[in-house]
Amino acid sequence: MKIHYECFACAANQCQRIVEMGTDDLELRKKGVVEAARLMATISEDSIPAIFGSDVFLGVYRVIGNDDPFREYKELSNRLAERVVSDLEKEEIDLRTALKLAIIGNVIDFAVGYSPEKIEEDVREMLGEELYIDHSEELFKVLKSAKTLLYLTDNCGEIYFDRLFLKKLKEAFPRLEIYIAGKEGPIINDATVEDLQNAGFEKLGRVVSTGTRIVGVPFDRVSDEFRAIFEKVDVIIAKGQGNFETLSEINDERVFYLLKAKCRPIARELEVPQGAMVCLRAR
Amino acid sequence: MKIHYECFACAANQCQRIVEMGTDDLELRKKGVVEAARLMATISEDSIPAIFGSDVFLGVYRVIGNDDPFREYKELSNRLAERVVSDLEKEEIDLRTALKLAIIGNVIDFAVGYSPEKIEEDVREMLGEELYIDHSEELFKVLKSAKTLLYLTDNCGEIYFDRLFLKKLKEAFPRLEIYIAGKEGPIINDATVEDLQNAGFEKLGRVVSTGTRIVGVPFDRVSDEFRAIFEKVDVIIAKGQGNFETLSEINDERVFYLLKAKCRPIARELEVPQGAMVCLRAR
Known part of the structure; x- marks a missing residue:
C-alpha cells in the first residue's frame, strides 16, 4: 500500500x-x-x-538520543494486556473467538489511562461486533492441511491476545509448525523478539526476528533467514496495519490479514468502513 | 518567535x-x-x-491548483461574525469591552458548525473572563497622545469584531489617523485587503496591504510602502498569533498584542496559561 x-x-x-x-x-x-x-x-x-x-x-x-522512547508505554501495555487476557483465559474460548480477540487486541490502546476493568468491558463489547470481512473459516480450512504457519505480530499489549489465539491454534492444529515473528529492535510500540520471548512465545512456536526494526515486512530489509522462512511457509497470519501496508504490495494468497481498519487510508484501501474488523485473505 | x-x-x-x-x-x-x-x-x-x-x-x-482553498470558509466566517457583531452593536459597548471583543473574535472559529446563537453565547461567556495580562489602560493612555495607529488584522470573521473595536477607538480618539492592514492575497483564513474593503473598513481608516501573502509582518517581505507606514506610526495594535510570531522578533514598545494564546508554543513564549487572553505591550 x-x-x-x-x-x-x-x-x-x-x-x-x-x-x-x-x-x-x-x-x-x-x-x-x-x-x-x-x-x-x-x-x-x-x-x-x-x-x-x-x-x-x-x-x-x-x-x-533515545533508542526506545516507547519503552515504558510498551511495558505498561504488556502488563495491562496480560492481566486482561489471564481473566479471559479462565473462560471457555473457542478458536473463532480467539481469532476475534486477536483482532480486538490490535485495537485497544492499553497504555492510555485505561483500567483493566474498562479494557475488559471494551473487549466484550467488541466481541459482540461482527467481522466486516470474515475469511476465518477459509483460514481454518487452509490450516487443516498446512504444515507451517508464520505469525507476524504487531504491537506490545496486543501480543498477549495473539498468545491466546496461538494457544488455540496449537490445540486445533497440533501438527502445525509455527514461526512467530517480532522486530529486531524497538520501533514505536511494536513487539520485539525480546518482548515475544518475555511473554513465553517460545512455548508456542519458533520465535524469529524479521531482521529489521522497520515496521511490517519490508522485503528489501528483512534478513535472509526471515525471507527463507517467509518463502517456505504454507500460511501467513499478518496482524495489524504495518504488516498490511507492506504485504499488500505483493498479492500472496497465503496471507490472512487480521486487523481493525483504524485509519482512513487503510479503510479506503480495503474498501471497508473505518473501524471495521477484518479477517481477510489476500488475493 | x-x-x-x-x-x-x-x-x-x-x-x-x-x-x-x-x-x-x-x-x-x-x-x-x-x-x-x-x-x-x-x-x-x-x-x-x-x-x-x-x-x-x-x-x-x-x-x-487552488489559490484560495479557504474561500468558502472565509465567506461563511464573515457572514456569521457580521450577524453576531450587528447584534452586539445594538447594546451599549464601552471601549474596553470592545477591546475584549476584538480578542474574543480571535478565538472563535466562526465557520465550524456554529450557529449565531451559540457564538453569541460563547462570546458573552468569554466577556466574563478576565484578561490574563491587561495593558489596555496603557494602550488607551498612549493612544490619547498618539497621532497615528497601525492596526494589523488577523482572520476573516474576526475582522467584524475588529471593526467594532475600531469604531470605538475612532469615537474615543477622533483625531487619530488610522491605518488598517490586511494581506496582499489569500493565505489560510487571513483577511486580505479586499476582505477589509468589503467589510467597509475604509470608513474607519486607510486600508493598506502588508505587501505580502505571508502571515504576520515578515520584515524582509513586506512592501516598501507598508514598511514606511510601520516605521512612522506611533502605536501598533497587532491581532492574533501570526502577528505576534513575527513582531516578537523585534522588541518594539509601540506594539500592543491582542490575542488569545490558543496553542502551547505561544502560551509558553508569553509565559501565560494556554487559553489566556492578553492585551500585552511589547518591551
Missing part, C-alpha cells in the same frame, strides 16, 4: 509523540522534529507508510 | 486541512502533502512559524 494523503500529517503527529515520550528537553524535542522534517522530504507518492515512517522515526530516535 | 517543537506537526495538520478544503481529488491531495513534506525540510530551529508555514502552504496551493 502506497501512502494516502493523510499519512504525512499522521507521521508528523507520531514524531511529536515520539519526542514527547523520548525526552523532557524542549530544545532536544525541537531538534527531533527538525530532523523529522528533513527526513520526511524523502517521501514520494509511492512510499509505503510503514517503511517511510519507520525510517523517519528511527532518525528522530537518533537525534533525541 | 522561533518555532517550538509542536509547530512541525501543527503545520503538517494545517497542510492536510488545506488539501482537504482545496480539492476533492485524492491524488491531488497526495501530491499536495508530498510537496508540503518537500518544502518543510527547509525548517530550521530558528524558523518563524508564521513565515515558514505560509511558504509551505503557498507551495501546497500551487500544487493543488
